[in-house]
Amino acid sequence: MDKRVFDNYIIWKNFTMADSLLNEELDAIEADEEAINDRFYKELEFGTGGLRGEIGAGTNRMNIYTVARASTGYGRYLLKNNSNAKVAIAYDSRINSDKFAKTAALCFAAMGIKVYIWKEIMPTPVLSFTVRSLKCDGGIVITASHNPSRYNGYKVYGKDGCQITTGSAAQIYKYINEIDALNSMPDYNFDEGIKQGIIEYIEDDVFRNYIAEVKRTSLFNDNVNKNIKVVYTPLHGTGLKPIKAVMKEMGYSNFYVVDKQAVADGNFPTCPYPNPEIGEVFNLGLEMADNNGADLIIATDPDCDRAGVVVKDRANYTLLSGNEIGILLFDYICKRRLELKNMPDNALVITTIVSTDMINHIARTYGVEVIKVLTGFKFIGEQIGMLENKGEEERYIFGFEESYGYLSGTYVRDKDAVNASLMVADMCEYYKNQGKTLVDVLKELYEKYGFFLNTLHSIEFPGEYGMKSMEKIMETFRKKDPFKDFGFNVLEVRDYLESVSRSFYEKAASISNIKLPKSNVLTFVLENKISVTMRPSGTEPKLKLYLSINAKDKKEAQDLEHDVYTAIKEYIEK
Ligand SMILES: O=P([O-])(O)O[C@H]1O[C@H](COP(=O)(O)O)[C@@H](O)[C@H](O)[C@H]1O
């Protein structure tokens, strides 16, 4: 083991004597080099959605010390830009989320930064709204989103209500890096901060205004009493209060909550992996739907920025993928805006390089421009900010990413599952009035545009060894062209780390630049309308493989997908 790692372990062990839980954890791993290494080989870093890590002792863990370190660094950055800085804080239902939120509040307050904090658990999009509404210089949410219960995290927002992107993340990280976690806990008391007014609970008005904005995104509010039956589950997270409010106020009186999952609980007792991408999270919702014949089951992740959907198609229930929800919503939004005569000139949809290309085809039909950004909704939020600066905000009609992230308004700058739930319910009601289910509509879209199969395969690579293995795999694919050995012709390679795209459509290869921030992502466009994108996840120790096939029917697409994935998997495992 690296000496620095072991020295750090000893320092933390001595320091945490007064913190029995952390100390016990460190004591117990005394003879386990791997466990020590995993806790100390690095510091938590900014990934796709802020800092994220397992809860526990060490520099590579979420604990009050690493939270204090991040907060002190972020606080210094905020003060550098504005000596009267204000910051907003929200937290979800995860283990220690409230404690970490208070730790952060203390750090900011001790530095003289005014803190607005929610008194109860709140969704991530509400924090984005709060930052803008209270004119804060920034904000944070304590959450690890949809990760398993052993994780927590720290999402950081700029004054535009958008999660910090590459440039500001690097600047903030410089400040954080100057700070020693164990010396960053302030000598300050939360109640004292409240008394002095430097820490203030956020008023309910902000929540009500947020709800009003979400309701305003509806393209269907001409029909107040809705007929469809909706089953909803917040998966033990923050979604219940806002989604119940919006749905009831928008006339969805047949709205049923999965009781067992309504209780906020960071142990996620009924769904250990509270991710709407995983079909099992719908089990309890399906039981309920089987009994009451619901048209729709909606699940939102713990910080309520992702929404997953199961729809009733005659007698069956079908789980939609993130891409399928995205194309259905996009098509619905275009259709409704044209019907309501409020389609903006030069309308714009923003999506990511790992989301379905089918969006381009639909966009062409409606004359909507498509912008593609790197993975992470923050890059979509950033684009909305750029439009706002040019006074062109109205052009934005929809943003979506394959990992169940959607936003159809500009009142927040992050994906919003409250907005997504309302839009999906509206869409379901709209088509039901025409005698169609969402599965029928999806089939119509596939008939019109050809069948698109988009799959995501995640391969786990835990710990330092895993991280290095992923790097090696990425390098191998970058340097060699294994697809040749698999028997596929490569037509184009996009290397987002080197910002170049090489295409081989003609005999001589041509090279062009990619105008996106550098990121460790590779896309291989193969013959037969197949493409493969690979990247290490920025939120979990996983290599993500996104396969996209455009074929004449489902069977053909599935066969091709199987062949490509099997070849890649065998190659990686070799
Ligand atoms: O986790 P969330 O819901 O905050 O979501 C975050 O992580 C997702 C997965 O990222 P990765 O593929 O790097 O794991 C991203 O798609 C999303 O935009 C980002 O906000």
Ligand SMILES: [Mg+2]
């Ligand atoms: Mg989330």
